[in-house]
Amino acid sequence: MNAWLIAMMAIIRREALRFVHQRSRFLAALVRPLVWLVVFAAGFRAALGLSIIPPYETYITYEVYIVPGLCGMIQLFNGMQSSLSLVYDQEMGSMRLLLTSPLPRWWLLLSKLLAGVAVSVLQVYTFLAVAAGFGIVLPAWGYVCLLPALVLSGLMLGALGLLISSTIRQLENFAGVMNFVIFPMFFLSTALYPLWKMEESSALLRDICALNPFTHAVELIRFALYQSLSGWALLWVVLAFAVFFGLALLGYDPAHGMTRRRKGG
Amino acid sequence: MTALNVSDLRYSYGPKRALDGVSFALSPGFTALLGPNGAGKSTLFALLTRLFVTREGRITVAGHDIAAEPRAALSKIGVVFQQPTLxxxxxxxxxxxxxxxxxxxxxxxxxxxxxxxxxxxxxxxxxxxxxxxxxxxxxxxxxxxxxxxxxPEVLLLDEATVGLDFESRQAIVAHVHGLAASGLTVLWATHLVDEIEDGDDVVVLHRGRVLAHESAAALRGDRPLAEVFIEMTGARATGVEGGA
The missing domain is CATH 1.20.1580.10 (ABC transporter ATPase  like domain)
Incomplete structure (x- = not known):
């Protein structure tokens, strides 16, 4: 096997092993969206009326509506969790080990990203299996079409996490960033309400939601679950990934970014 | 051909200069990079492993310029960082x-x-x-x-014995000396003079500058190395009293 692929597979395997060792992380990743689905969605079902909007062809319950958003939520949290582990790795030194490998830095960081995506995909499918147990069953082929959408949205959100990790020097600073990134991204998106519903309350809110890359990740997932493609969402997700990953590479470039700002002895 | 060549290397953290014209060339064997805390040892290691880059100066590893051929150069380096990375x-x-x-x-x-x-x-x-x-x-x-x-052809160890008891330190120093004797080029960063043997090469780094580069025996003459080190750097030498 090619040296580049050997390294990538090893990085993915290591991340998967880490994930298996951290059972509480797996449980948290599963419980969080399930609470939203079972408790939050049940409460909102009666209060919130949803008209038929693409990709849906009939009326749906609120639980069905928020499933793609919760899939995105899993990936968003996973991206930030990976980012947290990168900051930890930088503090502990194991990131140095990775960055002194003779392979190109962009490849190593892309491998790290894909490792995070693999874990998040596993989490999403587990969530969907449990959701099916609660009676939320989606079209059978939707589960298959979902995979490439999850890979793309996972890459985009992982790249955002990578970018954030390249700007943070200490683990203690991370909690604030989580609050300033995760919550605004999640709540100012179509994860919980469609855009037209946002527009009813404020045009500005609607515009912010439309600009939020997470909105497009959720829509990409939503359309994929119904075996269709939102070209606009795809374009946004790919563009956002390119921008986040490009900036993250700059952040990890020894000539410009994070490593340069860390003072040695 | 020298295994590791550092030429006129300079690096700054903002206005503070951490390395100021560092030059040395290493052949196979054990070389101690001796310097007090803050001398610039870790910065030098970060540059040698391309964690940092600088446009001022040149580093070649087994003939490969680390700026021009980073992958070839890094493939010839083995590194043990001060912080555990396991x-x-x-x-x-x-x-x-x-x-x-x-x-x-x-x-x-x-x-x-x-x-x-x-x-x-x-x-x-x-x-x-x-x-x-x-x-x-x-x-x-x-x-x-x-x-x-x-x-690798070059093994870099940055304060590899920090936090270890005396016996463990001695065992590791002995192992690494053994590796150097077998033909590996070893650069051993330390501030502990008792880890250096008379036959070792020593580069004394202080405030980002190389103060001396010669064998430990030649450096210390008939005095303890610790005494010479204190005299050169004004630092308090640590390790076994008297040193090599």
Whole structure:
């Protein structure tokens, strides 16, 4: 096997092993969206009326509506969790080990990203299996079409996490960033309400939601679950990934970014 | 051909200059990079491993310019950082194989090389143990073994004995001297003079500058190395009193 692929597979395997060792992380990743689905969605079902909007062809319950958003939520949290582990790795030194490998830095960081995506995909499918147990069953082929959408949205959100990790020097600073990134991204998106519903309350809110890359990740997932493609969402997700990953590479470039700002002895 | 060549290297953190025209050339054998805390040793290591880059000065590893051919240069370097970089929840062998994979080595070849490297450091029987279960000295030995798995020409160790008891330190120093005697080029950063033997090459680094580069015996003359070191740097030498 090619040296580049050997390294990538090893990085993915290591991340998967880490994930298996951290059972509480797996449980948290599963419980969080399930609470939203079972408790939050049940409460909102009666209060919130949803008209038929693409990709849906009939009326749906609120639980069905928020499933793609919760899939995105899993990936968003996973991206930030990976980012947290990168900051930890930088503090502990194991990131140095990775960055002194003779392979190109962009490849190593892309491998790290894909490792995070693999874990998040596993989490999403587990969530969907449990959701099916609660009676939320989606079209059978939707589960298959979902995979490439999850890979793309996972890459985009992982790249955002990578970018954030390249700007943070200490683990203690991370909690604030989580609050300033995760919550605004999640709540100012179509994860919980469609855009037209946002527009009813404020045009500005609607515009912010439309600009939020997470909105497009959720829509990409939503359309994929119904075996269709939102070209606009795809374009946004790919563009956002390119921008986040490009900036993250700059952040990890020894000539410009994070490593340069860390003072040695 | 020298294995490691550093020429007129300069590096600053903002207005503070950490390295100021550092030059030296190393051939196979043991070279101690001796300097007090804050001398610039870790900055130098970060530049040698391309964690930092600078446009001022030049580094070549086994003939490869680290700026022009970073991949070729890095493939010739083994490095042990001051901070441990092991995955505690994985076994020794799994850690070794992970690192081998980062150098493009997999499968049986990775296992064979890991076994050889662990045997060199007297760690062969620990291959199946979890790193978490190893003591500090064994973890360090494992990190050195790991740094050898891709058969580098230059081995860099940044304060590799920090936090270890005297016996563990001595064992690691002896192991690394053994590696240097077998033809490896070793750069051993330390502020502990008792880790240096008379036959070793010594580069004294202080405030980002090389104050001396000669054998320990020539450097100390008929005085203890610790005394010479204090005189040169004004620093308080640590380690066994008297030193080499």
């Amino acid at each position: 995955d505690l929840d994985m076994s020794v062998m799994r850690n070794m194989r992970y690192f081998a994979a980062l150098h493009g080595i997999a499968g049986r070849e990775a296992v064979r090389r890991a076994e050889t490297a662990l045997a060199q450091l007297g760690m062969a029987e620990r291959a199946g143990e979890k790193v978490r279960d190893l003591n500090g000295g064994h973890r360090r030995r494992m990190e050195i073994a790991r740094a050898l798995i891709h058969q």
